[in-house]
Amino acid sequence: MHLHCSFRTGGPVRVLALPQDEESLVALCTYLSSVGVTPCLLGNGTNVVFPDEGNDSLFVISTGDLQSVRLLPEGVISASAGLPLSRLAAFACENGLAGLEFASGIPGSVGGGILMNAGAYGGELKDVVVSVRFLDLSTGKIWEYSGSECAFGYRHSCFQTGGKVILQASFRLQPGDKAEISARMKDLNQRRRDKQPLDLPSCGSAFRRPEGYFAAALIDECGLKGVSVGGAQVSEKHAGFIVNTGHATTSDLRNLLALVRSEVYRQKHIDLQPEIILLPTP
Numbered sequence: 001m002h003l004h005c006s007f008r009t010g011g012p013v014r015v016l017a018l019p020q021d022e023e024s025l026v027a028l029c030t031y032l033s034s035v036g037v038t039p040c041l042l043g044n045g046t047n048v049v050f051p052d053e054g055n056d057s058l059f060v061i062s063t064g065d066l067q068s069v070r071l072l073p074e075g076v077i078s079a080s081a082g083l084p085l086s087r088l089a090a091f092a093c094e095n096g097l098a099g100l101e102f103a104s105g106i107p108g109s110v111g112g113g114i115l116m117n118a119g120a121y122g123g124e125l126k127d128v129v130v131s132v133r134f135l136d137l138s139t140g141k142i143w144e145y146s147g148s149e150c151a152f153g154y155r156h157s158c159f160q161t162g163g164k165v166i167l168q169a170s171f172r173l174q175p176g177d178k179a180e181i182s183a184r185m186k187d188l189n190q191r192r193r194d195k196q197p198l199d200l201p202s203c204g205s206a207f208r209r210p211e212g213y214f215a216a217a218l219i220d221e222c223g224l225k226g227v228s229v230g231g232a233q234v235s236e237k238h239a240g241f242i243v244n245t246g247h248a249t250t251s252d253l254r255n256l257l258a259l260v261r262s263e264v265y266r267q268k269h270i271d272l273q274p275e276i277i278l279l280p281t282p
């Protein structure tokens with residue numbers, strides 16, 4: 001699974017399904033659910049890491065029509081779960097719609113972005129989500145939640161409790177000038193390139209932002225920049241990122257997360273919570 005994970009680690013999984021449209025995705029997940037198998041949905045694999053030993057579960061990646069996007073009346077865009085957020089933001093810009101500039105440099109998909117309430121530079125998906133359509137695995141029914149029913153919070157949504165397959169989401173945006181929208185996106189992406197270690201594999205911010213602090217500043221102040229376990233290293237460029245310097249394993253990442261967490265707790269009495277989702281070995 002290292003090929004499907006932006007940290008580039010992880011052993012094999014038993015089954016990887018690549019449905020091409022919503023009908024196949026729903027049929028597959030409904031069938032699996034009826035025989036007692038819970039599928040694990042993947043987006044772009046930019047916030048999940050797979051165990052080195054492999055995993056016996058069944059993983060699903062949305063491809064084909066599940067990456068489609070279309071413009072609806074009144075500044076609303078409908079996007080399927082597998083669509084990359086960068087393409088969603090570019091589509092909004094092409095149609096002169098503002099509000100998703102912050103998302104253009106987030107490497108996740110619509111599904112993963114909704115589940116995490118992805119955000120950057122003062123914007124979060126919750127600010128623009130009108131509704132989310134999903135398959136409820138416990139009933140086999142398709143439901144739609146309004147933005148307020150999604151219980152969005154900082155890197156949180158109701159979809160994190162599991163049992164729901166995000167199929168599609170709608171976003172309401174504001175009319176804007178295409179050139180200005182594009183300039184804002186370019187500026188934010190340049191800021192990312194200047195500050196973040198985008199030349200090395202990572203999962204973005206390794207830890208959630210603790211209330212009242214910045215994880216990167218705490219890690220830096222504890223002298224942990226550049227500290228490594230095997231091939232996993234606290235980035236020299238941005239202490240909030242853990243990068244794969246070439247030969248990292250998931251176990252290196254897990255051990256480095258634990259080391260950083262215990263050192264920050266020892267020095268600052270703040271218990272950092274990982275933002276990266278480490279999938280368990282069944």
Ligand SMILES: Cc1cc2nc3c(=O)[nH]c(=O)nc-3n(C[C@H](O)[C@H](O)[C@H](O)COP(=O)(O)OP(=O)(O)OC[C@H]3O[C@@H](n4cnc5c(N)ncnc54)[C@H](O)[C@@H]3O)c2cc1C
Pocket residue numbers: 006040041042043044045046047048081082105106107108109110111112113114115116117118119120159164165166167198202203204205277
């Ligand atoms: C270089 C870099 C920079 C980043 N910058 C940011 C940033 O600025 N802001 C930010 O918020 N994040 C950032 N991230 C983290 C990551 O991109 C986001 O968390 C993103 O939302 C994850 O989307 P994904 O499609 O990769 O999800 P995945 O990692 O594939 O999955 C994440 C979770 O969502 C679930 N999931 C995915 N699709 C579905 C679906 N259709 N239905 C149900 N569940 C689903 C998965 O099971 C998993 O639990 C960054 C990551 C990297 C590597």
